[in-house]
Amino acid sequence: MTDAPVLEIRDYRLNFNTFDGVYHALDGVNLAVGKGQSLGIVGETGCGKSVTVRNVLGLLPSPPAEVVSGEILYNGKDMLKVTPAEMQKIRGIEIAMIFQDPMTYLNPVFTIGTQMVDVILAHQKALDKSVRKNKKQARAHAIEMLRKVHLPNPESQIDRYPHELSGGMRQRVLIAMALSGSPKLLIADEPTTALDVTIQAQILDLIAELVEDMGLSVIIITHDLGVVAKVCDNVAVMYAGQVVEYGTIEEVFGKPKHPYTEGLLKSIPHPGKPPEELYGIPGFLPNLLTPPIGCRFQDRCPKAMEICGTPPKNRNNAAHDRTVLCHLYEEGFEDA
């Protein structure tokens, strides 16, 4: 990455203190997103992908969450250590977030116009008095944002209630709300999982368009490898609280290096090809209450060796835009 990254997560370790003990959710996560780039974080349930980004905006309740070490740097500032006042200036205005199920994130008793204007007015507090919008201007801005996300007839739709809109339209409203503060970074947590395939295609196209138009940086969290491949520049594959592989889509999907990434790619039926054999990944996620000392994937790895009993180190390639967390690459690796 040539410029300084917009968001960088360094060596992030997080625990949850639960009834059953200490749950080692994240163990040394390293990620970065550059300006105008889109990063996909991929993994299955329990890998920690959602948890990783929640604390960017301070959304993890703590207790029971407990940050053990690490930094989340947004333009150089550590988000784990900002004051609540500073966080208010960043939430929605610098960094915005959208979530999985649009219906549960919109208040059913208010029109979308009311909700959007609320959000926009809340943002104004962070701005200089001279440039603050009043209610009328906020509403105009809301209509503009709805137009930007291609909601048909925004002037009339703005006075509708969430249940009057379809799933795809609601997600567009959420995106409009998220972008109303002109953020530099958009974090989308499973934005299309609850949507139909054709609607998903629309939303993904919209996100790609906004990235182009606004120079937005995007982080998309999903378990759907197809979504990541279509929309993202880079991808981080997570397993059991660690980033096991990171690189460009071409590299990671085209020539996967980590056995888990390979396993993942071999386990999904390909919609574009006639059926070939599917290989599931045998075994189960390690119990993160008592995580194994060595590689967390060793029990299920077809290439496990003795040395996997010790913790593997992150190996980078020469250009430092690809990392793999695996003992197979002790000696470093060349881009094949």
Added chain:
Amino acid sequence: MLETRELTVNFAAKSGGKKAQLTAVNKVNLHIKKGDALGLVGESGSGKSTVGRTILHLNKASSGSVIFDEQDITRLNSTDEKILRRRAQMVFQDPHSALNPRMTIMRSVAEPLILHTKLRGAALREKVGTLLEIVGLQKQFLYRYPHELSGGQKQRVCIARAIALNPELLVLDEPTSALDVSVQAQILEFLKSIQKELDLTYLFISHNLAVIRYVCNRIAVMYLGQIVEQGETEEIFNNPKHPYTKALLEAVPLPEPGQPRRGKPLVGDIPSPLDLPKGCFFNNRCEKAIAGVCDVAPVPTYTLEGGREVRCVLYDPETQRQTA
């Protein structure tokens, strides 16, 4: 083996405060041969789940018929219904809620056996143990409760329960949608292998085209309660005919590098099932819509060579608008 003829299922609904009728399944004609795996594909509101449930008598058909081995099962008395239950079973979508949380695995899987056979006590336990072994779970699981099992294990239990009575037909409603990808692969492989072993016929309902392509040899594409295309899987994937099928296939993102960022996704939303369009249901989003034809009258289904069925005026042999 199974055929639905003009199957229609209506539900009562409220629209804007008034009573309205929601036609979830609209004159559906399906053909399933013994040993087939027919995939029913569609998005939300397509009615695919309702079709599955109606075939198993969980919903009442409003009109039309379901012929199972020469018998119309939409009109059954209770004894016949019990016989149907032995021959056709369902695997449900969400394994997390398909098992009674207060019953042990043993009890849940034993339920169909208790209802239809005289097996009890140790013999029943034997049989349940064998069933669990078939789906790859050890005897320990007999005494566990659902909340102790993973999603994949729960789905295996549901499959064990469904095959307990040696049914001929299995209706699977999104059996892997709630599961992780790596577990999904195991379950799909497993389903494919037991289909041959146990001589089963599948009706596989899903919105996931990749999964359907993997498991099924024939598919039927549904939109707003109607079947818009039906035929052999590979043929449809290689050469989709209905504009909706084409759009659906194009919309699926592929898990491989080198895909175009921007495309031409389908515009517009799915019309409300309470207010169905007059002519072709897909008309408002169809690129190839012909004004004056597509928005006027309901479209019939045309049968093309090779057994393909398409519900689109473009394939009207009389007008020869399209070459096959």
Added chain:
Amino acid sequence: MTDILDTPAEPTFRERHASTIRTMRLYARTFRNNGAAMIGLLIIAGFMFLVIFGPSIVPYPEDALGATHIEQKLQPPSADHWFGTDEVGNDVFTRVVIGARVSLQIGLIITGISMLIGVPLGIIAGYVGGWVEESIMRITDIFLSIPGLILAIAIVGVLGPGIGNAMLAISLVWWPGYVRLVQAKTLSLKSAIYVDAARSMGASKMRIVFVHILPNCLSPIIVKVSMDMGMAILYAASLGFLGLGAQPPFPEWGAMISVGRNYLPDWWWYSFFPGLAIFLTVLGFNLLGDGLRDILDPRGRE
């Protein structure tokens, strides 16, 4: 798929019920952490102790049955009579302790009858639906719209005073609460997938109701019962206070307060101690019920 370990012959009792044991442990620990619930548990434990052992430990057992010792009447609390004596010389402490047993009986009978009427009606209403549900729910609504105590008074007025009639009256007032609760829970359970699965296997309606729906209704019913116990006792005491429930010399707390009213404020102990007993018992059951609800309702965090 998974490695086939050598399976033991038959799982032991401990293994078979391992998950139940673990759940009970989780409940116990959550409960222990809840201060208020523990206080409630303590109070009720004390209450149950009195119920079981009371009659054997009271100093003057005959006083509960109507013996009179006029010469000892209205004596203040002392070493001989911890709670003092009443107007016929009976030891108030004895009567309060025996009254515990009476109160428990009252509570159990009232909640028992209410459950027997309310739960089946609720399940039928929720599961069958249609006009059956409508009629049951509307009748329930009618009962619920009349203030409970007033209705109970009215019924007792018709039947005549006495503890038996009072309990019957209160039960008739109480059952609608159960109908509401169970009907709502049944409605939500009706659409559970495992109910669908049972239907698809050919289970009859009765079977589904008893095997699938009822066991899953138990948690809210248990919570309601524990909270109702306190209220039922209070209701009975209220009727007793109005002279419509237990009749003297029956050692029921409400009746005791009622008679004791005439002797306030000089001979305060007569009303005070039964009143205190009612207060603590109802408080104890309420706290216990709250604690039970906390552990039973948001479960399934596994």
